[in-house]
Amino acid sequence: MDKKPTICNETTFNKVYKMHGKAIWRFIYFKCGDEAQAEDLVQEAFIKLWKNCAKVPVEKAKSFLYTITNNAFLNEVAHKKVVLKHAKHQPDKVENQSPQFLLEEKQYREKLQNAIANLTEAQRTAFLLNRIEGKKYKEIAEILDISVKAVEKRMSLALKSLRKEISGI
Template identity: 60%
Template sequence: MATIKNSSMCDEKTYELFFKTHSKVFRNYIYYKCGDIQQAEDIVQDTFIKLWKNCAKVALKKAKSYMFTLANNAFLNQVAHKKVVLEYQKTIMRQQTNESPEFILEEKEFLLKLNKAIADLPEKQRVVFLLSRIDKKKYREISELLGISIKAVEKRMSQALDTLRKKISNI
């Protein structure tokens, strides 16, 4: 590289020498990150194309760090894209398996009956039930909040669950 220090990245011989000197290093860098040699080679090829397109803007001294940045960003973009694709696939799978009109209607009816059953619980049972199941409080925390023993919390929770089972079992 010493012979081309004053050359421009837009010079074909300089670019070719830079490619031959550094392409394997960039490929290995991305390969170590992703574990897929084909993906690493694709990313490196794309980054060298970007380098060529922007050769006038990139100084030879900065080309190596520019390429590492481009390659890393391209890899991160692919990872982010894969996450989006996977989320979309999960959403589609959920919609295909659960979203029949009958299912939606039954689910809404069940939620209405469940909410009514919870609302119909005696206040002391309802408070314990909601603190436990909605606020995710432990029995010890509930007993401290309400100023009652843990055994009283357990009893109220047991009664609330029994009542809900009876009201919802016929749904």
């Protein structure tokens, strides 16, 4: 019975890592120029080797690792290109806004904050839980230990007060 070493054997895997790890790291570091990225790519390659240990013979491990590392690097480069392409097509919202618009937006935000501050504590709590936290009336009722009708009433009064104070904008 000829027992060939397999990558699934921890000792064999460690030998492959010690034998090829640094060389693969240098190979990919020269391509990407980033030590951390090279380290991540090499680690991912060895993880894939471990997951596929039954399929990869020891004599093919080196080739497998180089191929996986190189492909992962190329995938990252391709992904960055896609991200940059989409970023180029997105209009810069800040640069397209006039100073007048920015001033009006700031004034509106201040007016809204003052209007929220002028609500009663009960109304403000219900309003912020609903509109900022995204809670449903039933959830707010449970949190505040009140009925759903009470939450509805607080929200109704809060919205009425906010509309009155912010009118004209």
